[in-house]
Amino acid sequence: MTNGTGTEFWDRVADRYAARPVKDVAAYDAMLADVAARLTATDRVLEIGCGTGSTALCLGPAVAEWQATDASPEMLRIARAKPAPGNVSFALSDADGAFDGAPYDAVCAFHILHLVPDTRATLARIHANLKPGGLLFSKTFCFGDMNLLMRALIPVLRARGLVPPATALTSRTLRQAIVEAGFEIETQRIFGRSRNSQYIVARKSTQDTQP
Template sequence: MTSQRGFWDRMAERYAARPIKDVAAYEAMLADAAGRLSPSDRVLEIGCGTGGTAIRLAPGVAQWTATDLSPEMVRIASAKPAPPNLSFVVADADLSTGEPPYDAVCAFLILHLVDDIRTTLSAIRDWLKPGGLLLSKTYCIGDMNPALRWGVIPVLQRIGWVPPIKSLMSQQLRAAIAEAGFEIEASRTFGSNSHAHYIVARKPA
């Protein structure tokens, strides 16, 4: 993940300053996620970025550990006002941190960026308690218009504006989650972006 780390370190300040494109869709996702978490839950978030989602959701649980592979992202996140039960940690998405098992793992906009989605999903399953939840949102680039997928995105990657992205299709994403041993409980999109798939899955009890 070295190339990913370098990209996000370079982009951290710009990423932090970027406004949310669809506020209503983001708020709807937060509400759904919050409704699935309990005040006694211990939560691990991978790919937390500059911490905005963690800061919003952490007050509703007992403990929230937010991780990102980019030290610059974590530096920015750690400088923000945050609830006392929230901690930010530099860690790769595939490496355990804190003290598993967790009641829930959040993976928002990260599974399309990892080196091997099956390895990451296997790690997430191992971190979860029996009956624990995976809350995820993933860009399925493979379902996009071919002109974007094979034309625009590679150009943006070459000039350093877009990180390496896996060309996942939504069916591949669902299959990978199921093959990792999860039971999918909900799947939807929020707002107008039909390629950002929000999936809630549970590790069998």
């Protein structure tokens, strides 16, 4: 959920964020089910931008190792206070510095690719730190696809500290960036009512042996 850019924002809102219920439980559960169906019990998974740890705690018990990272100390404080199995761990790191345990079988990047300073650079690092055949799971809010009025409102909200810094990606530019990083997109869909929140599953080629 968070990266180094905007960390102060996420530290400030962490308690309110944690107390806020999931807006669309059915959509969230359906996304988790899709991710779970693609993972195996022997997978080592890295999650960047884990926020308060809800996804890690839902999916982590079914894999060999789940390393969840976030750049916000306050978000991690909340995540670490939750009961977690021994194979789920939390570490303080921004999205570009989270790969100490590489290579991974899968990387989860939920609501983070629009928050990092350079989406393409982050995707390149993810690709480089996945095993051949490894999976990228992402869900990204595409501000660039919103209507003109909503896009004009975002800088006002940001100036008032109500939203974090973010890149106005579109679905097309997001997809293009993932492909240019070396991935093959396997699935792109929307869960729930938010038409601008794109769920994408992409795979690194099994022929790609770069570390």
